[in-house]
Amino acid sequence: xxxxxxxxxxxxxxxxxxxxxxxxxxxxxxxxxxxxxxxxxxxxxxxxxxxxxxxxxxxxxxxxxxxxxxxxxxxxxxxxxxxxxxxxxxxxxxxxxxxxxxxxxxxxxxxxxxxxxxxxxxxxxxxxxxxxxxxxxxxxxxxxxxxxxxxxxxxxxxxxxxxxxxxxxxxxxxxxxxxxxxxxxxxxxxxxxxxxxxxxxxxxxxxxxxxxxxxxxxxxxxxxxxxxxxxxxxxxxxxxxxxxxxxxxxxxxxxxxxxxxxxxxxxxxxxxxxxxxxxxxxxxxxxxxxxxxxxxxxxxxxxxxxxxxxxxxxxxx
Amino acid sequence: xxxxxxxxxxxxxxxxxxxxxxxxxxxxxxxxxxxxxxxxxxxxxxxxxxxxxxxxxxxxxxxxxxxxxxxxxxxxxxxxxxxxxxxxxxxxxxxxxxxxxxxxxxxxxxxxxxxxxxxxxxxxxxxxxxxxxxxxxxxxxxxxxxxxxxxxxxxxxxxxxxxxxxxxxxxxxxxxxxxxxxxxxxxxxxxxxxxxxxxxxxxxxxxxxxxxxxxxxxxxxxxxxxxxxxxxxxxxxxxxxxxxxxxxxxxxxxxxxxxxxxxxxxxxxxxxxxxxxxxxxxxxxxxxxxxxxxxxxxxxxxxxxxxxxxxxxxxxxxxxxxxxxxxxxxxxxxxxxxxxx
Numbered sequence: 001x002x003x004x005x006x007x008x009x010x011x012x013x014x015x016x017x018x019x020x021x022x023x024x025x026x027x028x029x030x031x032x033x034x035x036x037x038x039x040x041x042x043x044x045x046x047x048x049x050x051x052x053x054x055x056x057x058x059x060x061x062x063x064x065x066x067x068x069x070x071x072x073x074x075x076x077x078x079x080x081x082x083x084x085x086x087x088x089x090x091x092x093x094x095x096x097x098x099x100x101x102x103x104x105x106x107x108x109x110x111x112x113x114x115x116x117x118x119x120x121x122x123x124x125x126x127x128x129x130x131x132x133x134x135x136x137x138x139x140x141x142x143x144x145x146x147x148x149x150x151x152x153x154x155x156x157x158x159x160x161x162x163x164x165x166x167x168x169x170x171x172x173x174x175x176x177x178x179x180x181x182x183x184x185x186x187x188x189x190x191x192x193x194x195x196x197x198x199x200x201x202x203x204x205x206x207x208x209x210x211x212x213x214x215x216x217x218x219x220x221x222x223x224x225x226x227x228x229x230x231x232x233x234x235x236x237x238x239x240x241x242x243x244x245x246x247x248x249x250x251x252x253x254x255x256x257x258x259x260x261x262x263x264x265x266x267x268x269x270x271x272x273x274x275x276x277x278x279x280x281x282x283x284x285x286x287x288x289x290x291x292x293x294x295x296x297x298x299x300x301x302x303x304x305x306x307x308x309x310x311x312x313x314x315x316x317x
Numbered sequence: 318x319x320x321x322x323x324x325x326x327x328x329x330x331x332x333x334x335x336x337x338x339x340x341x342x343x344x345x346x347x348x349x350x351x352x353x354x355x356x357x358x359x360x361x362x363x364x365x366x367x368x369x370x371x372x373x374x375x376x377x378x379x380x381x382x383x384x385x386x387x388x389x390x391x392x393x394x395x396x397x398x399x400x401x402x403x404x405x406x407x408x409x410x411x412x413x414x415x416x417x418x419x420x421x422x423x424x425x426x427x428x429x430x431x432x433x434x435x436x437x438x439x440x441x442x443x444x445x446x447x448x449x450x451x452x453x454x455x456x457x458x459x460x461x462x463x464x465x466x467x468x469x470x471x472x473x474x475x476x477x478x479x480x481x482x483x484x485x486x487x488x489x490x491x492x493x494x495x496x497x498x499x500x501x502x503x504x505x506x507x508x509x510x511x512x513x514x515x516x517x518x519x520x521x522x523x524x525x526x527x528x529x530x531x532x533x534x535x536x537x538x539x540x541x542x543x544x545x546x547x548x549x550x551x552x553x554x555x556x557x558x559x560x561x562x563x564x565x566x567x568x569x570x571x572x573x574x575x576x577x578x579x580x581x582x583x584x585x586x587x588x589x590x591x592x593x594x595x596x597x598x599x600x601x602x603x604x605x606x607x608x609x610x611x612x613x614x615x616x617x618x619x620x621x622x623x624x625x626x627x628x629x630x631x632x633x634x635x636x637x638x639x640x641x642x643x644x645x646x647x648x649x650x651x652x653x654x655x656x657x658x
Contacts, residue, residue, distance in 0.1 A: 104631060114638065117639070118634075119395075119591075120587070120588055124631035124634065127630070128624055132624060255449075255450060255453045259449065286464070287468065289460060289464060290460070293460060294461070296454065297442065297454055300446055305450075
């Protein structure tokens with residue numbers, strides 16, 4: 001136990017923790033929105049993240065022909081390259097997410113009310129995707145060219161505000177505001193809220209369930225894809241098994257805030273990012289994931305529905 | 318599908334009288350005990366001898382699937398960290414053999430007791446949670462056990478524990494690398510015991526309580542079922558079976574390491590339970606046997622075998638959403654006195 005690390009680097013850890021937290025928040029959307037609509041743990045979402053991270057790197061290496069040795073680029077070129085990587089990751093993740101719903105869940109939804117069946121089907125999809133990528137990459141990790149120079153912009157209270165982490169925070173906030181507007185203001189967003197309030201009644205009211213559910217999976221996938229891009233920008237490395245680690249943390253974040261609740265996922269993600277950063281500074285990185293679980297168990301013991309409680313509509317009234 | 322294996326099996330059993338039943342059961346048990354003799358036939362597995370495959374993965378996984386079935390299939394509690402109890406059993410065997418002179422048969426009850434204790438502690442804390450929260454917390458518990466083992470140098474850290482002794486020679490049966498069938502017979506005895514206990518409980522008070530909790534917990538509570546108590550019992554029972562499997566595995570493998578007890582094992586066992594047909598003992602057994610045997614059999618395409626495993630899960634769940642041999646829609650419960658009629 002070394003608390004001096006925590007006090008010395010508090011501002012720095014906080015900043016990194018918030019950036020990590022935003023990545024968790026975006027992945028958690030893929031769990032929490034699907035849970036809100038279908039009351040189903042979307043296990044394959046971690047693999048959506050994994051594919052997104054590969055897509056991000058492949059866009060930069062295959063389309064723009066950068067290699068690991070490439071020097072960082074600047075100016076307009078940097079902006080459109082990064083945007084292309086972000087879009088590539090989001091599109092791949094969004095499409096995969098929608099496909100997963102069609103392959104793994106849609107048929108089962110009409111045939112059985114047993115949610116465990118869908119869970120096993122999702123686990124099957126997860127295994128197929130992980131193993132497929134493992135075979136395709138020969139289990140080797142894939143590094144990303146550093147296109148964005150990680151310069152320190154300013155130093156506040158001893159914390160280096162780096163360009164890449166700042167980018168994550170700014171972009172994630174923009175995406176989350178867009179999402180919040182979409183869910184609260186648009187027609188389809190209203191459909192999503194209706195279905196998450198009452199599945200059967202919303203069907204009686206003439207809501208096109210398949211359309212709403214596909215949209216939910218698409219949004220979840222887009223968020224997860226964006227998270228994959230941010231993750232690559234900061235950590236610059238991926239491998240076939242990455243989905244498990246990040247997916248589990250994001251799912252924990254969703255439950256921590258109250259699963260099915262978008263704003264809860266936001267709070268849970270940021271809280272988890274901070275906790276993990278502080279804990280790894282004090283206890284060492286090897287205990288990082290344990291701290292997350294211990295906190296989760298403690299929170300659930302006292303607030304059995306998460307910090308903000310379940311369900312999408314509660315956050316809105 | 319027109320062929321209904323479960324019903325034809327059940328009809329055969331229902332129409333048999335007492336002696337015919339003993340005959341059927343005896344024949345089946347004898348046939349299963351004789352399975353190692355089929356070494357070298359079409360059942361052979363390419364890279365590991367068939368006799369070894371019979372113990373691990375098949376035997377150990379069937380045992381664990383039966384234990385998890387009580388928790389997930391019978392009581393409807395989604396446990397994603399079942400591997401924790403397996404790890405507790407295995408590490409008990411490892412630690413005790415390091416520091417004491419106890420043999421496997423003396424360690425077995427201690428391992429089971431410790432697994433039950435961890436089931437009690439975890440269950441007491443989290444069983445007030447519902448459904449998906451329970452899932453993530455149990456998952457977290459499994460990871461906590463694994464990461465603690467990984468970071469504790471007293472239990473070998475990432476290297477694990479080596480040189481765990483094999484069980485001593487018992488009743489003339491040798492337990493070592495050259496006699497894998499003895500291990501198979503021991504795990505088979507445990508499997509049969511577990512099946513008998515589950516069958517016994519199913520038609521008595523705990524079984525009825527579990528069934529009512531699975532169908533509707535609120536109604537069960539209103540009807541006076543002490544749901545918390547019976548959920549806890551289901552958890553502890555499942556834990557004891559997992560612990561036993563862990564002790565046996567450690568004594569056979571002679572080596573354990575944290576990465577053996579990853580979350581994937583919990584998922585695999587859960588897949589066996591759901592694939593076979595939740596709540597139905599025979600479905601679970603068939604599911605576990607098939608799904609642990611097939612990857613061994615197709616090792617020649619070793620790289621893609623888990624990929625195929627995943628595909629099988631998706632296709633099967635879409636074709637038979639309730640599993641291979643699902644339980645009957647209206648299962649007769651509370652017919653303990655049927656035999657005496």
